[in-house]
Amino acid sequence: MTIWIPELSEDGPRYRALAHAIERAIDNGELPPGEKLPPQRRLADTLKVTVGTVTRAYALVEQSGRVSAQVGSGTYVKAEQNAEGFSRVIGAPHDGLVDLGMSLPPPHPERQATLGRFLSEISADPAALEQATHYPLDDTMATHRQRYADWLSHQGLAVDPDELLVTQGGTNGIALALSALLSPNDRLAAEALSYPGVISTARQQSLKMVAVPFDDEGIDVTALAARHERTPFRALYLMPEHHNPTTVQLSEKRREALVALARERDFWLIEDGVMHLPQKARGTPLYQLAPERTIFVFSVAKILGGGMRSGVMRAPVALMERLRTSLRNQCWAPPALMTDIAGRWLASGEADRLLSWQFEELEARQVMVREALKDLDMHMRCGGFYAWLVLPGEHRAARLVETLEQKGVRVAPAEAFCVGSTAAPQAIRICLSAAPDRAALAQALNIIVETLSQNTPPRWQTV
Ligand SMILES: Cc1ncc(COP(=O)(O)O)c(C=O)c1O
Structure with a gap:
């Protein structure tokens, strides 16, 4: 039987380097929930360290809450990390x-009443009711894509409707992007603190996450290049306008450096634009700087409300078929009724x-x-x-x-x-x-x- 062998690249005490290597392997999915850690003596022999070193390392990982030791049976990775x-x-x-x-979003006194008006409008529109009860087809989605494209363009986010896919919101857009771009065990880079939804989705899709440092100008592009050298990743997920949770915005200089690096090393950019800021407070979208390698994820959750479950993703046309297939496999299409309400809301000026x-x-x-x-x-x-x-x-x-x-x-x-x-x-x-x-x-x-x-x-x- 082969055993999992960690790479002890870190300086300092061996037990600590081993504990960190195990923690990294658990966090990036290399050691999945339920996996048994190698027997201590075997790992000690393989790594040419004492059994005491391995015992101390396992105890440290147990303290971090990632594994549990079961007497007489071994040490196991716990379920539901993080x-x-x-x-x-x-x-x-x-x-x-x-x-x-x-x-x-802040509760608006009229939000529910506005929703009620769109529901009444739709309930008096036989064609809209017919669409809401039929499996959505590409030609009906064309109207919805156009409404989103018009609204985004008027907000200073110019997009071509042919590059849009209507989704069930930001979480759905991120999951679609990850499943279309990456396969299990591929690496996804992200800022060291990131949106919990992407961490959880990456784990579920068995992706390995690479944490990248950032500062008050956003992701550290030099550190990103070094990470890519050591552990090449296929895609980077980030929130350039309003980092969740720190509110940091990526500077224009870093946007340019990032796009140059993505082109040189050939990785994808997943740009999360769900937190929608006023136009004057935004920088240049990455999808405009590098349209050929950026997926932009947008949702109405932070404007109309999280219950709407509607949004779009913008991607290069070459990727569209792959994304559409992923969407069909998940749910065929977003609900036509919710998409229609969101679209009317955006098109009416009420949004x-x-x-x-x-x-x-x-x-x-x-x-x-x-x-x-x-x-x-x-x-x-x-x-x-x-x-x-x-x-x-x-x-x-x-x-x-x-x-x-x-x-x-x-x-x-x-x-x-x-x-x-x-x-x-x-x-x-x-x-x-x-x-x-x-x-x-x-x-x-x-x-x-x-x-x-x-x-x-x-x-x-x-x-
Ligand atoms: C940065 C970020 N992206 C995506 C989402 C998810 O968006 P949605 O609610 O449309 O699924 C959220 C939700 O809070 C978010 O904060």
Whole structure:
């Protein structure tokens, strides 16, 4: 029987290098859930280290929560890695909770009434009802593609309808892009902190994730080139306008360097544009800089509402057939009714009005957050939903999140966004748009500020 042999490329103590290699292998799917780690003596002989080194390494990995040792049987990779942080963020609502954990557009008093008007319009339109009950065909989707293309172009995101595929939203677009571009065991690069949906989808599609450092100008293109040299990847997923969770925007200089590198090394770019900022706050889309190798993912979730489950992806025409096949295999097509509602909403000018209101509301909420969290290391972006707060003093994100939850405020810890074995910074994401109104936001901010001012030292947990 062959055994899994880790590559110990790291300097420092051998047990630590081995523990990190195992953690990386688990995080990138090389060691899947349920897999048994090699017997300690065999691995020690293979690596030419002592059994004690392997025992210490296994104990470290167990402490990280990735494996469990079963007496007399061996050490096994646990199921559902990384799921805890995210499931806590999307946990059940409860009475009195101000939930700033989910990424939601600010509640507009007229949103539901507007939806009701489109439903009435459709219910009085026999052709629309006929389409809503029929399997959607390519020619009916052409109308929907055109509506999306017109609206995006008017928002400064010029697209050709022939390069669009209508999807069930951003999550669906990302999954389609990954399944069309990559095969199991291929590598997907992403910023070291990234959208949890892409981490989870990559895991499900058995892709190996490569974490790339980033700073306040976005992804570090020099580090990206070095990662590609060491572990070539087929695609890079990123959010150039508004990085989730940190709000960082990719600078124009880096966009150019990134596109040059993608062309030189021949990898794909998956550009997530789901967080839709005002035009004046956006840079040049990557799909315009490198149309031949970029898939742009868009959704109406952050404008019309997450329940709409509608969006589009823009891809080079050469990829369209592959993407269409993936979509058909998943669900044939997005529901015609939801696509029709989203399209009418965009074409009527109502979405623009909603968006203008949203940008104003976000600005007012950002003023409140800036005032409440002044003097702290906090980041926001014009038109964005989040405040990214790097915790002061000795605060630990996991403990703070727990304390805030007990006090009735839910926020997301950095841990929920970590790619692979990336160490989580002590930081939290506060979704300021998700509060039901400004009063609830003010109440939550007071609780956050009060909790931070208590500066509880870390608990003494072990000797
Ligand atoms: C960056 C990013 N991409 C994609 C999505 C998913 O979009 P959708 O709700 O349309 O599936 C989200 C949702 O929060 C997101 O934050």
